Amino acid sequence: MSVEISNRLEKDEKLRRMLLPHCRLKAGDIWSDPAGQHLIGCGDAADLDFVKKIHSKAPSPTLAIQDPPYNLVFGKKLPVSEFIEWCRKWILICHSVLAKNSALYIWLGADQNNHFQPLPQFMSMMSETDFTSRSFITMRNQRGYGTQQNWMATRQELLYYTMGKPKFKVCYTAIPKVLKGYYKEIAGQITENIERSKSPNIRAGNVWIDIQQVFYRMEENVNGCYAQKPIKSIERIVESSSSAGETVTDFFAHSGTTLVACEKLGRRCVTIDLDPIFAEICIRRLERFRATGKTGWQLGHPFEKELRKTNQISDNIQLTSVNRRSSVT
Numbered sequence: 001m002s003v004e005i006s007n008r009l010e011k012d013e014k015l016r017r018m019l020l021p022h023c024r025l026k027a028g029d030i031w032s033d034p035a036g037q038h039l040i041g042c043g044d045a046a047d048l049d050f051v052k053k054i055h056s057k058a059p060s061p062t063l064a065i066q067d068p069p070y071n072l073v074f075g076k077k078l079p080v081s082e083f084i085e086w087c088r089k090w091i092l093i094c095h096s097v098l099a100k101n102s103a104l105y106i107w108l109g110a111d112q113n114n115h116f117q118p119l120p121q122f123m124s125m126m127s128e129t130d131f132t133s134r135s136f137i138t139m140r141n142q143r144g145y146g147t148q149q150n151w152m153a154t155r156q157e158l159l160y161y162t163m164g165k166p167k168f169k170v171c172y173t174a175i176p177k178v179l180k181g182y183y184k185e186i187a188g189q190i191t192e193n194i195e196r197s198k199s200p201n202i203r204a205g206n207v208w209i210d211i212q213q214v215f216y217r218m219e220e221n222v223n224g225c226y227a228q229k230p231i232k233s234i235e236r237i238v239e240s241s242s243s244a245g246e247t248v249t250d251f252f253a254h255s256g257t258t259l260v261a262c263e264k265l266g267r268r269c270v271t272i273d274l275d276p277i278f279a280e281i282c283i284r285r286l287e288r289f290r291a292t293g294k295t296g297w298q299l300g301h302p303f304e305k306e307l308r309k310t311n312q313i314s315d316n317i318q319l320t321s322v323n324r325r326s327s328v329t
């Protein structure tokens with residue numbers, strides 16, 4: 001390890017030690033929303049007892065939205081077979097807490113330089129469970145990565161499964177329909193497709209091109225988080241696959257995007273993160289949204305007050321390092 005990296009890790013560890021006492025939850029704790037709506041837990045998604053305990057405090061979820069770390073568990077890169085066995089564990093736990101008729105969405109990466117792992121292995125593991133596969137959604141990022149020798153990588157994969165017969169509501173984008181000319185005779189009248197449509201806009205379908213990925217200038221940006229999903233993407237899932245008042249679960253909370261989407265749409269959210277710092281960020285994000293209507297910190301930071309006290313707010317490297325070191329993805 002270079003001296004530079006080892007100094008950096010030491011600094012990160014110092015920063016974590018500084019932030020941890022300001023976190024309300026430690027491993028095994030559950031925060032109950034004073035407004036009686038949501039539950040936030042600090043614990044392991046693969047710990048059956050903990051997951052059962054937090055879910056015993058709310059009606060069974062009709063929707064699960066899972067965004068696990070990709071091929072990494074507890075900060076360690078795992079061989080794909082071990083990663084899949086770990087996924088099988090929390091998927092079965094998820095199955096055990098979901099309502100009889102429910103939906104499950106999983107965000108999962110695919111390494112194009114390594115036979116797209118772990119996506120095919122994950123799909124194969126899911127075929128051995130009681131979930132039914134329903135859709136393979138792609139969300140397009142605006143910024144991508146890659147070289148001049150390959151297609152720029154701009155996609156995020158989202159798998160949709162169901163159990164029993166959950167409800168599904170068709171969602172429309174804000175993109176107007178422009179294609180005309182699909183004529184059909186209805187009650188003796190020749191009608192054109194836009195006349196027959198339920199909406200003047202196009203359906204979301206399984207390729208989402210209308211969602212802006214989160215970047216630091218956006219109001220919903222949460223500094224200190226490295227894998228935030230756009231609220232709009234989670235709202236789309238919540239609106240399609242749950243009803244007002246129902247419970248939605250998310251075992252990998254991170255910045256609390258599912259929590260904020262549920263708060264906005266009147267669902268109850270049960271969410272868990274292994275890391276006390278992310279569990280605290282979730283609580284603070286909800287409190288901030290309720291107090292100010294703001295969904296993130298944009299150029300600020302969830303631990304701004306604490307960081308200012310030690311003059312660390314001006315040190316951008318240290319701010320971003322909170323996420324890198326504390327990340328287990």
Ligand SMILES: C[S@@+](CC[C@H](N)C(=O)[O-])C[C@H]1O[C@@H](n2cnc3c(N)ncnc32)[C@H](O)[C@@H]1O
Pocket residue numbers: 043044045046067068069073074225227228229230251252253254255256257258272273274275278326327328329
């Ligand atoms: C990819 S992020 C989730 C991003 C989230 N959807 C958002 O929009 O902010 C994965 C999160 O899972 C958490 N995590 C990793 N392993 C976990 C485990 N075994 N149990 C619970 N949470 C875990 C990490 O701390 C990280 O915050």
